[in-house]
Amino acid sequence: MIDANAPKPIYEQIKEYILLQIQSGEYAQGDRIPSERALSETLHVNRQTVKKALDELIHTGHLSVQIGKGTYVSQRKFDMQLETLTSFTEEMMQRGQRASSRVLSQGISLATLAESHLLQMPTGASIVNIVRLRLADDMPMAIEHTQLVEAYCPGLLNGHDFSAESLYDVLLRQYAIRLVRAEQTIGARRATAEESSLLDVLPEDPILAITRITYGERGQRVEFTRSAYAGTRYLLQAVLKSARA
Numbered sequence: 001m002i003d004a005n006a007p008k009p010i011y012e013q014i015k016e017y018i019l020l021q022i023q024s025g026e027y028a029q030g031d032r033i034p035s036e037r038a039l040s041e042t043l044h045v046n047r048q049t050v051k052k053a054l055d056e057l058i059h060t061g062h063l064s065v066q067i068g069k070g071t072y073v074s075q076r077k078f079d080m081q082l083e084t085l086t087s088f089t090e091e092m093m094q095r096g097q098r099a100s101s102r103v104l105s106q107g108i109s110l111a112t113l114a115e116s117h118l119l120q121m122p123t124g125a126s127i128v129n130i131v132r133l134r135l136a137d138d139m140p141m142a143i144e145h146t147q148l149v150e151a152y153c154p155g156l157l158n159g160h161d162f163s164a165e166s167l168y169d170v171l172l173r174q175y176a177i178r179l180v181r182a183e184q185t186i187g188a189r190r191a192t193a194e195e196s197s198l199l200d201v202l203p204e205d206p207i208l209a210i211t212r213i214t215y216g217e218r219g220q221r222v223e224f225t226r227s228a229y230a231g232t233r234y235l236l237q238a239v240l241k242s243a244r245a
Helices: 010-024 037-043 049-061 088-096 112-120 167-175 193-198
Strands: 063-066 072-073 079-081 098-112 126-136 139-149 179-190 206-218 221-230 236-237
Touching: 010 037, 010 049, 037 049, 088 139, 088 206, 112 139, 112 221, 139 193, 193 221
Parallel strands: 079 236
Antiparallel strands: 063 072, 098 126, 126 139, 139 221, 179 206, 206 221
């Protein structure tokens, strides 16, 4: 199994052993793998050597850590398409996943100067704020802070449960607002302590920080969203075309 006399380093042999268990289905996606101690006893190797092998497999994305729970075989990553405007709920449905949310907070605030500029509305006008933890098959994927011009959707927070309902569906059905275009920026940074707790990632794990301004059919700015996506659970995909004639 592990050959101490082989030219290949022992930690590399451990990596190959674990990858073989994954490929054979012995360790399936989402399964918790044995602890460092259990692996060191099974393979008759030093625990620190096992840790080095696991750390590298975590770095390459084959394994992931859930704080306080253990090390797991990574689930397949979600492709984030950059060409089409879709809601989180629509994205998950297209992938055969069950979308759900936890509403962390919601309410009405008065637009600051910066917010009035972003949403092209008067300073001091009412803004609807909804902060949600977005989940796919109960796995936390993103923290999403949405701000909407309250004048376009008065009473939005009355009679709706945005832990279960799609915001975009409600805007269309109740207010006849069809969102047709968005300007989006994507950056990378480390998770904050609150984000690592909510998203169940390590503090040093990457976060995809996404901002989006979304427009209605009349060209009006309806929504501004700041999102923190668990970077280890996503792949970005885009179709690129040559700029040459």
